[in-house]
Amino acid sequence: MSIQILPARLANQIAAGEVVERPASVVKELVENSLDAGATRIQIDIERGGHKLIRIRDNGLGIEKEQLTLALSRHATSKIKSLDDLEQIISLGFRGEALASISSVSRLTLTSKPENQSEAWQAYAEGRDMAVQISPASHPNGTTIEVVDLFFNTPARRKFLRTEKTEFHHIDELLKRIALSRFDVAITLKHNGKVVRQYRSQLQQENYVKRIAQVAGRVFEQQAVFVNSGDERLSLHGWVLPMGSKTEPQYTYVNGRMMRDKLIFHAIRQTFEEYAPGYEIPGFVLYLDIEPRQVDVNVHPAKHEVRFHQGRLVHDFIVQAVRQAISFEQPLIEPESNHLVQE
């Protein structure tokens, strides 16, 4: 057996297995790129649940013509240069893999115009070696990425796509979580040409509740208790809904990044156990902010989980913070009735 270097496209397709699971994961990577580019407006167009088309347009920094080819190459990123940068990462992306991966399993066009460039240019990668074709285009300041026919060349993956409705639902849910990570950014979501969600930019903190209500519903907005603890080194703020149905959002963010971290969820559950044994806390939207050096975000390809250097300390801090927020006069549970006490 001889050892061979894999063609670029195949190497990218293998990497794509880790980051591109379904249309919603494409949307996640592209929207995070828009946010990293400083966009204040992001428009998302989906056709047929993302099977047919995923188009993300932003008004961010854009990509210069000379950099378009690089943007589509693997391990090419503008976000980190050294290990030291990785240890204090603040951008959402850093692996330089998303565009290369997505374009290896779809027909992807990247159109962009930075403010200081008079014309827009478009890039398209194709073939085994992913040779990039560049052509002139028309586009306002910012970037549009169009992903057509996702998984057209990887039938095994395509088979795992669910119905359009299900895939769109995943995209919608994902964008709800993103919408609560950046209240300042306006986000529009269209499906098959129809506006499905419109999150307006909220710059004033007192208006955040509008978006909370839009995403989490009126009950959450009206009954959630406010969490606010800590200092600039470690803090937790947000909302916890102590009562209600279990379909409420359970969103957590670490340094602005959406996470489903076991340690955080465990800490929240443990706190609630004290008040209502046997019950799970119905809903929460919580933002943990910690010194970037105290956390490793590079443990999961899709970055769903983090590793805290002082996990115990973070865990106990969350327990404290949530406990303080839901410290009612009496426990939530009535000993005789064994039901949650309603207000």
Ligand code: ADP
């Ligand atoms: P990463 O986000 O990890 O850097 P990506 O493959 O997602 O890797 O993107 C590669 C590079 O392309 C980014 O580092 C960035 O410089 C550029 N880029 C991608 N999307 C955008 C965008 N919407 N606006 C401006 N630049 C972008």
Ligand code: MG
């Ligand atoms: Mg990225």
